[in-house]
Amino acid sequence: KEKVEITKEQQALMKIITDAYNRHQIPQDVAKKLLQDQYSAEENFLLLTEMATSQVQVLVEFTKNIPGFLSLDREDQIALLKGSAVEAMFLRSAQVFSRKMPSGHTEVLEERIRKSGISEEFITPMFNFYKSIGELHMVQEEQALLTTVTILTPDRPYVKDQQAVERLQETMLDVLRKLCVLQHPQEPQYFARLLGRLTELRTLSHYHTEMLVSWRMNDHKFTPLLCEIWDV
Numbered sequence: 001k002e003k004v005e006i007t008k009e010q011q012a013l014m015k016i017i018t019d020a021y022n023r024h025q026i027p028q029d030v031a032k033k034l035l036q037d038q039y040s041a042e043e044n045f046l047l048l049t050e051m052a053t054s055q056v057q058v059l060v061e062f063t064k065n066i067p068g069f070l071s072l073d074r075e076d077q078i079a080l081l082k083g084s085a086v087e088a089m090f091l092r093s094a095q096v097f098s099r100k101m102p103s104g105h106t107e108v109l110e111e112r113i114r115k116s117g118i119s120e121e122f123i124t125p126m127f128n129f130y131k132s133i134g135e136l137h138m139v140q141e142e143q144a145l146l147t148t149v150t151i152l153t154p155d156r157p158y159v160k161d162q163q164a165v166e167r168l169q170e171t172m173l174d175v176l177r178k179l180c181v182l183q184h185p186q187e188p189q190y191f192a193r194l195l196g197r198l199t200e201l202r203t204l205s206h207y208h209t210e211m212l213v214s215w216r217m218n219d220h221k222f223t224p225l226l227c228e229i230w231d232v
């Protein structure tokens with residue numbers, strides 16, 4: 001049984017990424033807002049676009065702290081951001097939903113989201129994903145590294161130097177793999193399960209355009225930044 005050991009460099013890399021991940025979170029807490037009041041479909045849609053717009057902005061800031069990201073070709077940096085923004089949004093939503101909350105709060109939050117205006121057909125796959133993320137009980141380092149691995153996906157549209165992105169992603173995957181073995185020694189398959197969630201995430205993210213245009217209201221307004229990121 002080989003001894004898994006995180007090197008000093010990997011430890012430093014993990015700290016940089018986790019600190020940056022924790023630093024770059026959206027200011028106001030959307031879960032708290034949703035627990036406080038019930039909103040109309042229009043108000044919820046506006047809340048989503050506001051949250052999503054600021055989430056993209058913090059995502060850009062976060063990527064600047066990923067060692068090696070700024071050394072990638074500039075156009076590839078943009079392609080990686082555009083290609084991962086929706087997945088990062090759903091991953092963040094899942095992590096917000098799975099946070100430990102006082103008893104009964106998660107149920108209220110789920111109810112508010114079910115009634116927010118999202119079309120019925122997307123509610124089940126979305127919550128299936130949220131629950132499968134919640135079951136993993138990821139530590140914050142795993143959450144930060146999983147988001148980083150998602151951003152550093154080499155086969156996004158328009159990425160020119162895929163090898164350079166692959167090398168960076170592999171560096172992050174190696175740290176994440178070791179962390180999973182050390183954090184979940186009783187579950188050797190944990191790392192594989194974690195990566196399996198990225199497949200579910202990509203599938204869920206395919207629906208994002210329909211989810212938005214089918215929001216139960218007329219006249220869906222988007223910010224210019226979201227028009228860039230969401231295919232709307």
Ligand SMILES: Cc1cc(Cl)ccc1OCc1nc2ccc(F)cc2n1[C@H](C(=O)NC1CCCCC1)C1CCCCC1
Pocket residue numbers: 026030031034044045047048051052055089090092093094096097112113116207208209211212
């Ligand atoms: C991310 C996303 C994309 C599409 Cl297309 C459709 C929907 C969606 O999020 C659903 C979703 N799942 C959630 C789980 C927990 C939670 F607290 C809020 C959640 N939301 C929405 C939200 O504010 N998400 C933001 C979370 C922070 C990061 C940026 C995004 C709220 C908007 C108000 C109406 C109820 C849903």
